[in-house]
Amino acid sequence: MTPAIGVTPHYRLAGSAENAPAGTTFGCQTTQPAGCYGPDQIRAAYGVNTLAARGLDGRGRTIVIVDAYSSPTIRQDLATFNELFGLPSADFRQVAPDGLTPFDQSDTNQVGWAGEITLDVEWSHAIAPKADLVLVLAKSNQDADILSATRYAVNHDLGDVISQSFGEAEQCMDPQLLKEQRNLFQQATRKHITLLASSGDEGSAQPTCDGSSFFKAASTPASDPDVTGVGGTRLFADGLTGAYDSESVWNEPEFEAAGGGGFSAVYGTPSYQKSMHLPSRGVPDVADNAAIIGGVLAVWSTSGRGAGLVFRFGGTSAGSPQWAGLVALADQLGGRRIGMMNHKLYGLAHAQKRYAANLHDITMGDNTFHGPVTISGFAAQRGWDAASGLGSPKADHLVPTLAGGR
Template sequence: MLTRRRAGRTTRFAGTLTGLTALVAGAIVPLAAPAVAAGGMTPAIGVHPDAKVVGQATGRDGTVLFGCQVTTPAGCYGPDQIRAAYGVDKLANFGLDGRGRTIVIVDAFQSPTIQHDLDTFDALWGLPDATVNIIAPQGLTPFDQNDANQTGWAGEITLDVEWAHAIAPKARLDLVLAKSNDDADILAATRFAVDHSLGDVISQSFGEAEQCMDPALLKAQHRLFQQATRKGITLLASAGDQGSAQPTCDGTSFFKAASTPATDPNVTAVGGTILDADGTTGAYHSETTWNEPAFQAAGGGGYSVLYREPAYQVFSQRSHMRAVPDVSYNAAIIGGVLAVWSSSGQGADLVFRFGGTSAGSPQWAGLVALADQARHGRVGMINDTLYALSLSRHTYNAVFHDVTTGDNTYHGDVTVPGFAATRGWDAATGLGTPKADRLVPILAISR
């Protein structure tokens, strides 16, 4: 997730994506899959040059648009299916849709088509319209379609905005954009969001090995997160997409490391699973640890070398150091989520399949917005509550899908041994994935 430049370090988003399907002259056509770039998840997307979306969903009646949704197991999911799999649809029956709350999404550079893409996404899936409030504290960097780094971040923006909205469709969306993905610029954008208390929850779909971030910036980041927590702001971050590994600080290889900002004890770190659910109805079947060696991708997890074990983790693991992830969410590439992205350089209104723990952080942010709505106020840092719920086996099983199979070993040019999923918390999938209809009401009344 990190590359080093002479001017300083650069944070990479924690996501990966594949060109999937688009409607061409009314027919569903598969698109070529990309290569995964060495040293990170910067996508190289293969897309049919004249592919375009020409159809829309007609209401919220379970309509399925793409062939990958009806394979066994499902090869992709739309909002209806993910909402059903994790119980978000049941919350909607009680009027929980995020209204009155604000989700802050921190990203870098920009996507000039994000409002159009969200509008198209909403029309495609029958979601309510929403406005993306773009905030660029350092000024909006002009978009360079020929810069692969900027294009990759545009894809990240697409995923973050559309899928936070899919979970909390009436929540306000504040997209705070750093002028670049240098650590100092990302931190400055986050500081603006915290100082101005822009929203109730902040989603951060990026990271790098703790050892690679400048120590002074790490300390400043930690102080900022403490400030956010005191204001009742919930902080979320993706745990990473190379399993137990992170790119080395010079970007030439991988080593065993955990990702910041996910490891900060004020943050809820989101790892990855492979969801097996019905691609038409969304009926939940099972989950396993996200690990797709063909893509050199797996759910981030491991142990901090900087932060001691926080009080909320004392009864969960015995390393005496902060451990991640705290929770997980579907992050599969084959079995990923669909999003509309027009700034890829491959054409307008294309539908892509996205994978990675980047998909989980904004969706957990959506869940927090639902809890904030139910509470009529901010729920604040949720880690204490999440881990307290795991102390009773009965309660834990009621609110989480406990993921007990697989591991997050990194399989790339080097192999970095990972951690196995077990009963309860583990460094592969954390506490597991949410049964949202049961967990969100508890988050709303806790603290």
């Protein structure tokens, strides 16, 4: 049996959406530094609100989210999320190409995936609130089932951008399935579908293939050369206004969590990274807020703790759907799919003024894994690094840059 693709959403209860009026402030938003953020604050911190003022909201574009199992309350939770945070309703549909596994509340694996679905759907919508959303559900989190669901999304051309908030060590994926995945991603790229994936939540480490420990490894699918891997930062911004202050590499030893990153054991250095003289494909490519203390708020009713509850979520799982929303905005602005964007992203790194205008360069922190074993990581530095990639978005400049020609 092939290894299961991992998902480990990090969440903490923040409050309840029941009878909460729109614009409610949660206690974790008022701490110093802010302990959580709603859509308004993230949109302000990363410049998305500036784009919204120009009419960019993702309309006419479609975001595809691939996940496993299901969340039976996702449609209602999304509606509650929108009402609570003043977002428009979403054109949302679910597809289960290989059939839907009945949801089992007693199965912690399925509950974890339900939390992941919540985070992915609500936060892609928060960034591009008028984009259509298609949730493609694999019947399990086995590699073959995830790949089958992704293949359906690509073959049926379900959308413009695909977000994948999951992963495992490259060495743990069956080589034949890894080859099939590579071919599928190349097919998607030829269709100008943008591919995104989270880089992992254990820093420079990944769980061993038998799940008994951890070892230094890069995560697939983020490490595929046609995928934009999204790493993690700790955002420091005003919890009420979203005013940006700074960011560091996400690393919370108390949760045994940090932003994934490292070098591929499978893929050589792609052309867009050649000038950096890396030993092989390096991940992540970009980053986004992933902190647990400082996470994003989402409405989730299948946690087992009650309906309509608001949790703060952390992990690089939060970044991939947000970047998918940014891609939808760029597609809308350009009137076409921007497709695989790594060449354009790395092109920015060669011109310091353009780089500084489009991305927050993260220069503080590292992604050493502090868990049952300690695995040394990579330190942030100027420009690209294997802890935060090229950095987090300044969307008001980056989206027009991405939209400006293939």
